[in-house]
Every structure is written in structure tokens, then in C-alpha cells.
Amino acid sequence: MAQIVLDSVDKVFPGGVTAVDNLSLGINDGEFMVFVGPSGCGKSTALRMIAGLEDISRGAITIGERVVNDLPPKDRDIAMVFQNYALYPHMTVEQNLAFGLQLRKMPKSEIKRRVGEAAKMLGLEQYLGRKPAALSGGQRQRVAMGRAIVREPQAFLMDEPLSNLDAKLRVSMRASLAQLHERLGVTTVYVTHDQIEAMTLGDRVAVLREGKLQQVDTPQNLFDSPVNLFVAGFIGSPAMNFVEAELVREDGPAVAFAGQKLPVPEESITAKEGLDSYFGRRVIVGIRPSDFEDGTLADSGWARMSVTADVTEELGSEINVIFMIDAPPVEHKDTSDLAHDVADEEEAAIPLAGNQSIWTARVNARSRVRPGERINLAVDTRNLHFFDTDSGLAIGHPEAAQVAAAATAEA
Amino acid sequence: MATKIAETQVREPRGPRGPVRRESAPVARRGDRAAGVFSHTFLLVWAVLVTLPLAWAVVSSLKTDREIFVSPWRLPASPQWENFVRAWNEASIGRYFFNSVVVVGGGLVLTMLLSAMVAYVIARFEFPGNRLIYYLFVGGLTFPLFLALVPLFFVVRNVGLLGTYPGLIIVYTAYSMPFSVFFLVAFFRTLPTAIAEAALIDGCSHTGVFFRVMLPMARPGLISVGIFDFLGMWNQYLLPLVLMPDENRYVLAQGLAALAVNQGYRSDWSALFAGLTIAMLPVLVVYIVFQRRVQSGLRTGALR
Numbered sequence: 001m002a003q004i005v006l007d008s009v010d011k012v013f014p015g016g017v018t019a020v021d022n023l024s025l026g027i028n029d030g031e032f033m034v035f036v037g038p039s040g041c042g043k044s045t046a047l048r049m050i051a052g053l054e055d056i057s058r059g060a061i062t063i064g065e066r067v068v069n070d071l072p073p074k075d076r077d078i079a080m081v082f083q084n085y086a087l088y089p090h091m092t093v094e095q096n097l098a099f100g101l102q103l104r105k106m107p108k109s110e111i112k113r114r115v116g117e118a119a120k121m122l123g124l125e126q127y128l129g130r131k132p133a134a135l136s137g138g139q140r141q142r143v144a145m146g147r148a149i150v151r152e153p154q155a156f157l158m159d160e161p162l163s164n165l166d167a168k169l170r171v172s173m174r175a176s177l178a179q180l181h182e183r184l185g186v187t188t189v190y191v192t193h194d195q196i197e198a199m200t201l202g203d204r205v206a207v208l209r210e211g212k213l214q215q216v217d218t219p220q221n222l223f224d225s226p227v228n229l230f231v232a233g234f235i236g237s238p239a240m241n242f243v244e245a246e247l248v249r250e251d252g253p254a255v256a257f258a259g260q261k262l263p264v265p266e267e268s269i270t271a272k273e274g275l276d277s278y279f280g281r282r283v284i285v286g287i288r289p290s291d292f293e294d295g296t297l298a299d300s301g302w303a304r305m306s307v308t309a310d311v312t313e314e315l316g317s318e319i320n321v322i323f324m325i326d327a328p329p330v331e332h333k334d335t336s337d338l339a340h341d342v343a344d345e346e347e348a349a350i351p352l353a354g355n356q357s358i359w360t361a362r363v364n365a366r367s368r369v370r371p372g373e374r375i376n377l378a379v380d381t382r383n384l385h386f387f388d389t390d391s392g393l394a395i396g397h398p399e400a401a402q403v404a405a406a407a408t409a410e411a
Numbered sequence: 412m413a414t415k416i417a418e419t420q421v422r423e424p425r426g427p428r429g430p431v432r433r434e435s436a437p438v439a440r441r442g443d444r445a446a447g448v449f450s451h452t453f454l455l456v457w458a459v460l461v462t463l464p465l466a467w468a469v470v471s472s473l474k475t476d477r478e479i480f481v482s483p484w485r486l487p488a489s490p491q492w493e494n495f496v497r498a499w500n501e502a503s504i505g506r507y508f509f510n511s512v513v514v515v516g517g518g519l520v521l522t523m524l525l526s527a528m529v530a531y532v533i534a535r536f537e538f539p540g541n542r543l544i545y546y547l548f549v550g551g552l553t554f555p556l557f558l559a560l561v562p563l564f565f566v567v568r569n570v571g572l573l574g575t576y577p578g579l580i581i582v583y584t585a586y587s588m589p590f591s592v593f594f595l596v597a598f599f600r601t602l603p604t605a606i607a608e609a610a611l612i613d614g615c616s617h618t619g620v621f622f623r624v625m626l627p628m629a630r631p632g633l634i635s636v637g638i639f640d641f642l643g644m645w646n647q648y649l650l651p652l653v654l655m656p657d658e659n660r661y662v663l664a665q666g667l668a669a670l671a672v673n674q675g676y677r678s679d680w681s682a683l684f685a686g687l688t689i690a691m692l693p694v695l696v697v698y699i700v701f702q703r704r705v706q707s708g709l710r711t712g713a714l715r
Contacts, residue, residue, distance in 0.1 A: 053608050074614040086605035090627040100613035147613070 002064030002154040002187060003029045004050060009059035011045050011211070019045040021211035023059070027189060032181050034202035035191045038234070038337070042211035043191045044159055050189060051080050051157050064154055074103075079148035080157040084164060085140045087132040093119075093143050094128040100151050118146040121180075138169045145180070155187040162197065174200060195235055199223070207231050209337060215399065224383075227399045229284065229334035229392040232385060238289045238320060239338070241359040242330040244389065245285045247278045255285050255384070258327035262303045265382055272396025275386055283395065284330055286385035289320065292361030294369060298378030307359075309375050319363050321375060324356040334392040465691065472684035479680050494685040502673070504686040506659070507666030513576055514651075514662055515644045518583030522640050523633055526588050530595030531621055531629075535607070545596065551589030556649060564653050574657040582650055587640045594639075598632035599625070631704075638701050645694055663690045 004027040011020035020042040027033045035043035048054040050061055052073035060067050068076050079100070087096050094115060101111045119125045122142040132140055141161065148156050162170045162177075178201055181188055192198055198205045199219040206216040207230075215227040219235075226232035232240045245257035253264040262285075269275050295304050313320040329335075361377055369375045386395040393400035471479050473490040499505040533545050563582065564573075572578030602625065610624040611617075626633075648664040655661060661669065670686050698705065 051608075051612060053611070072616075073608075073612045074616070078612065080609065080612045082605045082609060084603065084605055086603065086609040088606060088610070088624055088628075090630070099610075103614035103619070147609075151613075 003027060003031075003062075004155060004187060004189065005060075005062040006046070006050070007060045007062070009046070009049060009061060010057045011042070011049060011054060012057040019211050020049070023208075023211070023213050025206060025213060025216060027187060030185045030187055032178075032188045032190065032201060032203045034198040034205045035189065035208060036193065036195055036198035036205055036234075037208035037214075039193055040210075041208040043193075043208050045211075046208070047157050047159055047189055047191045050155075051078060052076050077154045078157055079151045079153040079155075080159065081144045081148050081161040083160040085132075085144040087140060087143055087147075089132055092129055092131055093124060093135070093146075096132065096143055097128075097146050097150050100147065114150045114152070115146075118149045121149070122146050137165055138173065141165060141173060145177075149180075149184070153186070155189065158188065158190045160192055161190075163192070163194070170197075177201060196237065199235070205235075207234060223288075225394065225397055226385065227394055227397050227403065229286075229330075229332055229387050230337060232286050232387070232394070233335055233338045236288060236290075238360040238362070240286045240288050240385065241325075241357070242284055242286050242335065242387075243325055243327050243357060243359075244282055244330055247275075247281060247283050247386075249279050253279070255283070257285065258325045260305045260325075262305065262379055262381055262384070264384060268382060268384065272386060273401075275395050278386070278395065282389050284332070284387040284389055284392075286387060287359075287379060288383060288385075289360045289362040291380040291383045292321075292363060293378045293380070294363040294367035295376030295378045296368075297364050297366060299380075302378035303381045304376055304378055306374060306376050309369050309371055309373055312369055312371050314365070316365065318365050319367055319369060321361045321363055321367075321369055321377070323359055323361070323375075325359050326355075327357055328355050329357045332389070332392050468684050468687050468691075472681065472688045474681060474684075476678060476681050479684075491681060494681040495689065497679070498670075498682040498685040498689065502666075502670050502679075502682055502686055503661075504663070504666060504670070504689055507661050507663045508689065510576075510660050510666075511645065511663040514579045514583065515641065517576065517580040518587065518644050519637060519640055521580060521584040522587045522591055523637055525584065526591035526595055526636070527626060527629060527633060528621070529588070530592050531599050531625055533592070534596045534599035535604075545592075548589045548592040552593060554589075556586070560649070560653055567654055574655055574660060576660065579651060579654055579662075582654060583644050583647065586650070587643060591636045591640060594636045595629070595632055598629060598636075602628055634701070635704050635707060638697060638705055641697060642694060666690075 006023050006025045006027075009020055009023045010018065012018050023042075023046060025033075035046060037043050045054060049056050050063070050068075052068065052071060056069050060069055062068065063076055063078065088099065091099065097115045097118060098111050101114060115128075116125075119128055122145060124139070124142055124146060127135060127139060127143075132143065135143065141164075144161065162173050165173060174197060181201075190198075190201060192201075199222075202219055204216055205219055205222055207214040207222065209230055215222060215231045222231060222235045226235060226240075229242070233242070243257045245255040247264075248254050248256050248261075251263075253266065253269050254261050255264060293299075293302065307323040307325075309321045309323050311322040313322070363369065363375075363377070367375075387393065388395055391404060393404055470486060471483075472494055473492070474487040475491055478485070478487055499508075529544075529548070533541060567573050567578050567582065570578075572581070606628065607620050607625060610620045615623060646664065647662075648668070651662045651665050652668075655665065658669070667683075667686055667690055670683055
């Protein structure tokens with residue numbers, strides 16, 4: 001086991017495309033680190049550089065105590081699980097598992113012991129004599145895992161290992177992966193584009209965009225205090241609602257947008273350093289769908305806003321209320337990148353809303369809200385997020401201040 | 412038969428005299444059937460053209476010399492198996508057969524090994540000159556053998572390999588490689604890269620990846636291209652004619668030609684046909700056993 005350190009790592013492909021841009025990141029011994037981001041954000045490239053499958057254009061990668069920049073993959077003592085499993089089709093499951101050990105000239109008895117152990121752990125014992133072609137997707141996935149486990153490497157690298165499985169299997173494999181990590185305690189770097197996978201599996205999650213690290217933190221911290229609009233919009237499902245608003249001080253601090261006015265608790269203003277300088281100016285306000293509640297069921301201390309529910313999605317345990325806000329959608333590079341990503345995955349189903357923004361509120365399933373009806377929504381204003389309209393950075397976020405400082409230094 | 416005629420009679424009026432020709436399906440079907448009848452007739456004629464002489468040769472190999480001339484169309488009264496013995500022993504078909512096996516076997520192994528290695532590197536590694544090497548091989552496909560024959564003879568003689576097995580094996584290999592490389596590059600490109608990467612991480616060197624993982628995975632492609640190379644080499648006549656003057660090391664094709672001359676003088680036609688049949692057998696076996704692969708190989712070669 002070992003820690004992995006990436007020190008100002010760049011990857012520039014021939015032709016000049018920068019896939020990874022000045023990535024610095026420390027992965028602790030035994031940590032489960034998830035790289036997440038939209039497609040083309042450089043997360044796979046970063047992983048492949050750790051594995052040694054891509055050259056490092058600039059910077060250094062250290063595994064354990066060794067700088068591995070010039071080591072071939074086989075000498076880095078890492079094991080990798082691929083998206084399409086990459087099992088050797090001409091070998092049986094047993095041979096697949098044993099292959100890496102045989103190449104390392106391990107004694108036969110030890111190979112047998114390790115393969116047996118891994119097969120038992122993954123429930124593959126009865127399939128040892130089969131070829132990969134005769135296995136189901138889930139079984140192949142387990143063999144690929146087993147091939148990594150038997151090696152007992154310093155680190156596991158996983159490149160979207162669950163994305164070829166169907167949804168149900170993915171959930172159960174996710175649980176077994178978490179269990180496995182708990183049990184083996186091996187440093188793991190896991191790449192995914194699925195933020196739910198990232199949130200559930202990662203000890204820490206690194207959000208990447210266009211080769212740049214946006215933020216790395218525990219899942220809860222990413223959710224609670226995203227460093228910029230991009231992270232805020234990427235993490236969490238349904239996504240955070242954004243609107244451009246004016247920060248005003250009348251009876252007390254408040255944000256005004258689209259005919260609505262939400263009071264802002266005084267402690268938020270003091271907690272978020274620099275927010276007081278925005279009074280009388282425009283800011284981008286973000287509200288998580290989960291920070292809404294049906295007004296009749298909510299804490300009486302929460303602020304209220306009255307809207308018309310356009311669509312309701314009843315999920316059993318909760319209801320997603322989708323409504324329109326009379327303000328143009330926030331236009332910022334961060335949000336348009338997100339929209340692009342959604343469009344890439346062909347999940348884009350945004351109806352034409354003209355000059356309105358579509359918001360989602362998640363309310364208790366006991367709410368009686370119906371489509372087309374007015375609903376009085378309560379908002380937990382302590383959890384409002386504030387972003388700068390130009391930089392897109394979260395106002396008062398300690399890391400955001402650093403990013404801003406770095407940006408001005410660069411310019 | 413009767414029902415078929417009845418059917419066509421019933422259907423016939425529908426076409427031109429029917430109320431409106433809105434149904435395009437029956438028309439298309441009739442067109443298909445016409446094309447089918449035509450192509451099947453054509454194929455039938457072709458099949459007869461190809462198989463008849465072969466069958467005739469086989470049948471004649473079982474006749475006496477007298478029967479061959481007196482009753483060329485009849486089956487042999489009693490099969491004369493000793494024709495084969497005579498061809499094998501006296502007319503040295505046995506030795507020629509052995510020579511062919513050595514030369515073709517050696518050429519085949521060398522071709523497979525070298526072209527797989529070249530093709531793998533061309534298909535999988537980016538380096539300056541990659542395309543150039545590939546096109547050189549493809550260019551080799553268009554190179555007529557006749558053009559090279561005379562210089563080839565001198566080159567082989569100057570290196571002292573004229574009339575030896577290795578000399579012929581090396582020339583066969585060089586001659587088969589363009590097609591094999593062309594074919595295998597396309598094949599290696601279809602194999603998933605992740606498996607090679609997995610092997611690299613598992614601890615293989617690049618050589619190890621090739622021999623332990625990629626080569627076994629390429630087996631279907633190797634078999635396909637191997638069949639074509641085998642057929643080409645087995646039937647090769649021009650090259651051994653020029654490069655193998657030593658009568659003891661004649662390959663089968665040369666041997667048959669010699670047989671035709673010698674046995675012709677001795678009027679031993681039945682042994683000639685027996686020798687011909689022996690020479691045909693391996694080719695026939697390969698075609699029958701690997702029928703599917705030959706088809707798929709033809710398609711791959713044509714499309715990629």
C-alpha cells in the first residue's frame with residue numbers, strides 16, 4: 001500500500017490538445033479517491049498516467065516513495081480494472097487470475113492460494129474453468145476485480161469499472177466494491193462520470209473539468225460548499241438551482257430575484273468572508289432542491305416563496321416539484337459546460353422556457369402539490385450558495401480565494 | 412412439380428392484368444426469383460466446369476491405361492490402386508510430396524511469424540514511417556512475380572541458396588508477406604487495446620504482450636491468412652521452377668510437370684493421373700475443412 005502524489009502533472013497530446021493541466025493532488029495511503037467530471041475532462045488520462053499507459057508531459061507522479069515517471073507499468077506495482085474488463089479471451093478464469101502472478105515468477109503453491117482466496121471472496125469458485133466468453137457481464141466484472149486483487153498491489157486503479165453493467169447490477173457491485181475496499185484497505189483511484197457513484201464510493205472526490213482540478217474534498221463537503229458554479233451544478237441530483245439576484249439590505253440582508261425576495265440570515269453574511277462587499281450588486285444564488293420544502297410541512301422559521309408547480313415527479317419517498325422562475329437562465333461558462341455535458345449524454349430534455357429558468361424543489365411525499373397548482377415553498381435560507389457573477393467562484397469559500405489569487409497571478 | 416406450375420398459373424394474371432399494380436412486393440419477389448434462377452444456373456454451369464475435369468482426373472487415376480483411351484467416359488472396371496503405389500514410389504511423387512511439405516511448412520511458419528510481428532507493430536504503434544512501411548508492403552501486392560524472376564535467380568544463387576530448401580522457403584515467405592501483413596494489420600486493429608494494456612500492467616513486456624496475449628487472440632486471423640498462404644505456396648510452380656534445379660528437391664508442382672513428360676514417354680498415363688490426384692488432396696482437404704474461414708477471409712480481405 002502506498003500514497004500516490006501527483007505534482008503539477010500535465011498531459012499534452014501530440015497535436016497540442018491539453019488533456020490534463022497542472023494537476024496536483026495527494027492521495028493518502030489506503031484512501032478511496034474518485035476522479036469525477038464530464039466526458040473529456042481528463043480524468044481517464046490522469047488515471048492512465050498513474051498506470052503508466054500514457055507518458056507524462058510535465059510534472060511528476062510518485063507512488064509510495066518512488067517517482068514513477070519513467071517506470072513501465074509492470075514495475076509500478078499497481079493493478080487496473082478496465083471499463084470493458086479486458087479479460088484475456090483465450091484463457092480460463094483461473095488462468096486470467098493467475099497470469100499476473102506467473103509473470104512475476106511466483107511459486108505455484110502461492111499462486112494457487114491467492115487465486116483460491118480471491119475466487120472465494122468474489123464468489124467465482126464454480127467458474128474457474130470457464131472462458132470469459134461464457135460469463136455474464138457481472139461475472140466478468142468480478143474476474144477483472146479478482147485479477148487486480150490477487151496481485152496484492154500498492155494501489156488499485158479503476159477506469160469506470162461499473163459503467164458497462166445494467167443499473168441494478170451497478171448498484172449491488174457498487175456496494176461490494178465499497179465492502180472490498182473496507183476489507184483490503186488498498187489505496188484506490190477510481191474514475192467515473194457518474195456523480196452518484198463518486199459520492200457513494202469516495203473517501204474523497206476530485207472534480208475535474210477540461211483537465212483542471214476544480215475541487216477535491218469529501219463528498220459531503222463538495223455538496224455543502226462547492227468552490228464554484230461548476231462543482232455546485234455537477235454534484236447533487238437533481239442539480240442545484242441558480243439565479244442571478246441582487247443582494248440588498250432593507251430590514252435585513254436579502255436576495256431579490258424575479259419578484260421574489262428571500263431573507264439571508266445575518267450569520268451567513270458574516271460566515272462568508274467578503275459577501276458584505278456585494279451589497280447592492282448582483283450575485284448568482286444557488287439553492288439545492290433539497291433545501292426546499294412544502295410550506296405547510298416545513299419549519300415555520302424558513303423563508304417562503306410562492307410558485308406554480310409545472311410538473312411533479314412523485315418518487316414515492318419524495319416529490320420533485322419543477323417550476324419556472326421569471327428570470328433568464330444563468331449564463332456563465334461553468335453552467336454552459338454543464339449543459340454541454342448533459343447534451344453529450346443525450347439526457348437533455350430541457351423544454352423551451354423562453355426567458356425563464358427551470359427550477360426543481362424536492363418536497364416531502366406527504367405534500368399535496370399537483371401540477372398547475374400554486375404551492376407555497378419554504379426555503380432553508382441558511383444553505384443559500386453565493387457565487388461571483390464574473391468568476392463563478394463561491395463567495396467566501398477559502399479555496400475560492402486561493403483560486404482567484406492564482407488566476408490573478410497567472411494573468 | 413404440378414403444384415408449382417399451378418401456382419405460377421394462378422399468380423401470372425395478377426401482374427400486368429391485375430386492377431392496379433399497387434403491390435410492389437410480389438413484383439420484387441418475382442425479380443428476385445429471376446435473379447435467383449439466373450445466378451443458380453450460372454453457378455451450376457461453373458461448378459460443372461470446375462469439378463468435372465477434377466473428377467475425371469480422379470476417376471482416370473483408378474483406370475488402366477487401356478481403359479483411359481478406350482472408354483474415357485466410363486467408370487473403371489475395377490479400381491487400380493496400384494497406380495498410386497507406382498506414382499508414389501517409381502515416379503517419386505512421394506519424395507516430391509515430402510519436399511513440398513518441407514518447403515511449404517517452413518514458408519508458412521516463417522510467413523505467419525514475421526507478418527504477425529510486422530502487422531502488430533504497424534497496427535498498434537505510432538512512429539514516424541509507420542505508414543511508409545505499411546504502404547511498402549501493400550505495394551508489394553501489386554508487384555508482378557515475373558518482373559523479379561531473373562534478378563531473384565541471381566540473388567538466390569549469389570548467396571548460395573539456389574536449389575536448397577531454405578532458399579525456396581525464404582523466397583516463399585517474402586512473396587507471401589505483403590498479403591499477410593495487409594490482412595493482419597486490419598485484423599490487429601480490430602482487437603481491443605485494453606487487453607494489451609491489461610497485460611502490460613499485469614507484468615508483460617511488449618514482446619510478452621505480443622506472444623502471450625495478442626498472438627493467441629489473433630488466431631482466427633492467422634488461420635484465415637494461413638490458409639490463403641498455404642494454397643498459394645502449395646500451388647506455386649514458377650518460383651521452384653527457377654530456384655530449385657535439383658531434381659531430388661523438386662516440389663510437387665515441378666514433379667508433376669516432370670511426371671507428365673517422363674510418364675508420357677513411358678505411356679504410363681494412369682500413374683500420371685494418380686500423381687495428380689495425390690497433389691490435389693491436401694488442397695482439397697484444406698478447402699473442405701476450412702470452408703468457412705476461406706469465405707470470411709475473402710470478405711475481410713475485400714472490405715478492409
